[in-house]
Each structure stands twice: as structure tokens, then as C-alpha cells.
Amino acid sequence: MTFFLETLIGGLLAGTMYSLVAIGFVLIYKASGVFNFAQGAMLLFAALTFVSLQEQGLPFALALLLTVAVMALGAIAIERAVLRPLVNRSQITLFMATLGLSFVIEGLAQGLMGAQVRALDLGIDDVPLFIGEVMVSQFDLVAAATAGVLVTVLALLFNSTRIGVSLRAVADDTRAALSVGIDLNRIWQIVWAVAGIVGLVAGLLWGARQGVQFSLSLVVLKALPVLIIGGFTSIGGAIVGGLIVGAAENLAEVYIGAHIGGGITPWFAYVLALAFLYIRPAGLFGERAIERV
Amino acid sequence: MNTQTQPVAAPAELLVVNDIEVIYDGAILAVAGVSLRVERGGIVALLGANGAGKSTTLKAISGLVQADRAQVSRGSIHFLGEGTAGVAPSLLARRGIVHVLEGRHVFAHLTVEENLRSGGFLRGPSRRELEEDLERIYAWFPRLKTKRRTQAGLTSGGEQQMLAIGRALMTRPTLVLLDEPSMGLAPIIVEEIFEIVAQLNEKEGMSFLVAEQNINVALRHADYAYILENGRVVGEGTAQALAAREDIQHFYLGGKAG
Numbered sequence A: 001m002t003f004f005l006e007t008l009i010g011g012l013l014a015g016t017m018y019s020l021v022a023i024g025f026v027l028i029y030k031a032s033g034v035f036n037f038a039q040g041a042m043l044l045f046a047a048l049t050f051v052s053l054q055e056q057g058l059p060f061a062l063a064l065l066l067t068v069a070v071m072a073l074g075a076i077a078i079e080r081a082v083l084r085p086l087v088n089r090s091q092i093t094l095f096m097a098t099l100g101l102s103f104v105i106e107g108l109a110q111g112l113m114g115a116q117v118r119a120l121d122l123g124i125d126d127v128p129l130f131i132g133e134v135m136v137s138q139f140d141l142v143a144a145a146t147a148g149v150l151v152t153v154l155a156l157l158f159n160s161t162r163i164g165v166s167l168r169a170v171a172d173d174t175r176a177a178l179s180v181g182i183d184l185n186r187i188w189q190i191v192w193a194v195a196g197i198v199g200l201v202a203g204l205l206w207g208a209r210q211g212v213q214f215s216l217s218l219v220v221l222k223a224l225p226v227l228i229i230g231g232f233t234s235i236g237g238a239i240v241g242g243l244i245v246g247a248a249e250n251l252a253e254v255y256i257g258a259h260i261g262g263g264i265t266p267w268f269a270y271v272l273a274l275a276f277l278y279i280r281p282a283g284l285f286g287e288r289a290i291e292r293v
Numbered sequence B: 001m002n003t004q005t006q007p008v009a010a011p012a013e014l015l016v017v018n019d020i021e022v023i024y025d026g027a028i029l030a031v032a033g034v035s036l037r038v039e040r041g042g043i044v045a046l047l048g049a050n051g052a053g054k055s056t057t058l059k060a061i062s063g064l065v066q067a068d069r070a071q072v073s074r075g076s077i078h079f080l081g082e083g084t085a086g087v088a089p090s091l092l093a094r095r096g097i098v099h100v101l102e103g104r105h106v107f108a109h110l111t112v113e114e115n116l117r118s119g120g121f122l123r124g125p126s127r128r129e130l131e132e133d134l135e136r137i138y139a140w141f142p143r144l145k146t147k148r149r150t151q152a153g154l155t156s157g158g159e160q161q162m163l164a165i166g167r168a169l170m171t172r173p174t175l176v177l178l179d180e181p182s183m184g185l186a187p188i189i190v191e192e193i194f195e196i197v198a199q200l201n202e203k204e205g206m207s208f209l210v211a212e213q214n215i216n217v218a219l220r221h222a223d224y225a226y227i228l229e230n231g232r233v234v235g236e237g238t239a240q241a242l243a244a245r246e247d248i249q250h251f252y253l254g255g256k257a258g
Helices: A002-032 A039-055 A060-083 A091-113 A138-160 A162-172 A174-179 A184-210 A214-230 A235-255 A265-279 B054-062 B064-068 B089-095 B112-123 B127-140 B142-146 B157-169 B187-204 B215-221 B239-244 B246-255
Strands: A129-131 A134-136 B013-024 B028-039 B043-047 B070-079 B097-100 B175-179 B207-212 B224-229 B232-238
Touching: A002 A039, A002 A134, A002 A138, A002 A162, A002 A184, A002 A214, A002 A235, A039 A060, A039 A091, A039 A184, A039 A214, A060 A091, A060 A184, A091 A214, A134 A138, A138 A162, A138 A184, A138 A235, A162 A174, A162 A184, A162 B112, A174 A184, A174 B064, A174 B089, A174 B097, A184 A214, A214 A235, A214 A265, A235 A265, B013 B054, B013 B207, B028 B043, B028 B054, B028 B070, B028 B207, B028 B224, B043 B054, B043 B187, B043 B215, B054 B064, B054 B070, B054 B089, B054 B097, B054 B175, B054 B207, B064 B070, B064 B089, B089 B097, B089 B112, B097 B157, B112 B127, B112 B157, B127 B142, B127 B157, B127 B187, B142 B157, B157 B175, B157 B187, B187 B207, B187 B215, B207 B215, B215 B239, B224 B239, B232 B239
Parallel strands: B028 B232, B043 B207, B043 B224, B097 B175, B175 B207
Antiparallel strands: A129 A134, B013 B028, B013 B070, B224 B232
């Protein structure tokens, strides 16, 4: 029983890392209907920028602040150069644009800051903790807590601020938002900046775990099944989806993997997502349209 | 009608639309020569069947054509004496033009009150100003106050129309463009809505340009009307004069099944 709990809790905590990546997608998808393939590249760029600044001897807080500023500027540049000229184009056009964008950002990141693997130390001891008899990774706990704080902040932003209400208005009905004077371009800049900052948080946690390097941008591929399970339009869904994927991966690896020779983790999430597609195509929390006239 | 071009609108003219043509996707002609004017404090109706170009004309005025990949390819639009060509919709809203879209388009997942608030943000008002404006709207539409915490998508059609108008009023407009406010609503609700429009016009001096298929209701509340057909103005006159004209009554009422 203890072993089962350890596996489950370890999986759930690891799942919050997936959730963090997925939240960045949800934000942009909700506000602009774009599946932003470049989210992974943004995550890599943010982590690389932070590490590079730290290597220059900047203290943690200052490096973090500067990286946030860089991500915000990047969001404005993307809105100007990519989104605004392509407004009203089909989803596939925008998707291709973000695909291109992801290569540009990756190239830029490595060109400016080098392609070698960088270590990132967030100062979190990875000494296991014991809660009762169950062993829990301290790093995972911190990561989960960070995700919790981030989600709380986002919820406050969305529900209690004017920008948040405008964001949700744009997500609901872009034309109506325009008709009452909401500045769509500004909203997009804000959403991309927030997604960039979410990417920074995810990038730091992932980077601390596996080193800051090119492969960091591939965590997008982990976010996909999370989005399919949780739904593309719900932050809550991204969280639950992440938890399900994390827990299922860990449990499957331990209990099924043993019988078929392991190596389940890379693909199990996708099989799970496929199963969800059969029974719930909009995901667990996918927004159903309210229809009543 | 005066067909001379007027480069600068006279003070009484709130809106002057001069021979505009609107093209969708660079090819499809939706409006092919519409001229109209709205005077300060006027209620002007834009009448015509489905596809006559009413909505497109309103979108050209509010700038929302840009969001439909369309453009005003000829003619000019002046609001308060200033040209509106190439001005973003959010800026036009700030100048005082607000557009209540056909089909209401409330933010379905936002509460009624959030919908209203969203209309008030553009001037960056203080918290108190925003609350005052909210109360003002609730005074006009008491029904909205009782549903303030309800998701807008779950309210009735009439309530959604009131909400769409209330949300537009939160922008403190000078000119309200109303597109088919009667669509899909029971006659008694339509009457209620037009009554509020007339009151807003009388008490707050707000001007309205209303696109309608429901000629009778529109002519009863408007001062002046234009008749659109195939993207062109084919007739105009005071509401009284038009209401008295048999042919128009006959053509439109007869043309509409039911």
C-alpha cells in the first residue's frame, strides 16, 4: 500500500509540471483561438534567458524580473509581427505561423545564448521527505506548490480585474468585444505575455530538473495529451489533465511496465488521450457552448 | 436630397455617410453606394430585407468591417466632422460610436454584470464612476439587476437584447448603432425595447441608427428612415411620410412571409 501511494503521489506531483506547460496553451487558445505550438520554444527561451542572466552574476530576483520583461517584450513583438497581420485567417494558418515561430524562437535562443546544456539550481534540496511512511520528493512538492500559487494568481487576474474580464470577453466573443471598445491587440499582447511568464515558471522547474537545453522545448509534446484530456479551454482542466497524466504514467510504468519490459512513460499518455477522445472529445472540462435563445 | 459632397459636417450632423461601397474579401460587393446622415439627437431607421446591406452599412460605420476582412473601398464616413477611414473600432468606440450587433452577442460565459462592466472599461473610469454607470443602466433595465449574477448565456432573448444595449450604453456613446433589435423577440418585448430607446433619446440626447426588418415598429419610433435594397439606398423620408406610403408598406409586409 505504501508503495502504491508513493507511486501515485509521485505521479500526481510530477503531473503538476505537465499542467504548468498546458496552462500556457490554454491561455492563448482561449483568448485568440490559436493553438500556440511555440509555447515550448517560449518556455525554452525564458529558461535560457534566466540562466544566462544568472551566469552574468545577477541575483535570482533581478534575473527573474528581467526575464519577465523580456517575455513581455517578446509577446508584444509576436502580436505585432505575427498575430496582427494574420488576424481573421483560418486556424490552420495561425497554427502554421506558430510552428514557424517556434523554430525562430528556438534558433534565436540558441544563437544568442548558446546550445550547450546549462545547469539551473533553484536552491531546492532534492532530499526526499517522509510523510508518515510515504516518501515524497521535496522538489516535486515545491513544483506543485508553485503551480498552485500560479493558478491562484491567474484565477484572481481573470475574475477580479478589468483586464481579466476583458480577456474572458474576448475569449467569448471577439466581435462583441471589439464593438464595446475593447482593444483586441492589447489583450493579445497581455495574454501572450502572461503565457510567456507561465512558460518561464514551467521552464525554470523543468530546467532545474533536466538541465536547460534544447530538449526543453519538447515538453509541448507532453502537454498535448494533458490538453486533450482536460480540454483546451479550461485552466482547471489543464490542472486535472496534468494530474491524471502524471499519475497514470507513473502507475502504468510501475504496474504494467514490469510485465512488458518498461518504457511505457513516453507513449502511455497518448494512449490515455486517445481513450478520452473516444468518450469525451471536448475533454473533461472543455467549454460547451451555451445555447439558449 | 442634397447630393453635393460636404467635406466638413455641419455641427448638427453627427454622422455623415457619403456614397460608401464595401467589399468583402476584396471581391464581393456588399454595399454599393449608401449615403445617409444622422443628426444630433435623431433616431434614424435603416430599413430593408435580409441581405440588403443594413448590417454591412452599420459595420462600416463602427469599423467592425475590418474584423470581417472587408473594407470601405469608396466614399467617406464622417463622425462629428472627422473622417473614420482606417480608425480602429476600439478608437471609434472611444469617440462615441457603439455598435449593438445583430443577434445580440452577449458574452455568454460572463455574468450579466460582468457583461455590463466590460462596456465601461474603455475610458478607464474610477471604480466609483463605473459603479455609478452600472446603477444608471440598472435604472434603465431593472430586469438586468435581478439577474446580475446570472451567466448571460442563460438569460432570455429579450434580456440578452437589453443586456447588449445596456453594455453598449456603458461606453457612454453619442451614437448607438442598433442592428435588428427585434430579431426573434416577442412583439411585447420589442415594444418595450423601442420604448426604452425612445426614452434614452429623449432624456439623454443619445442618437440612434437602427437597422430593422420590422418596418412598422421602426417607423413608429424613428424620425427619419432610409430604405436599402441590394446595397443601395432606394428611398428615404421622414418616418411619417414613409409610414403613409402604401407601396412601401405593401412591398415589405407583403414580401415577408407571415
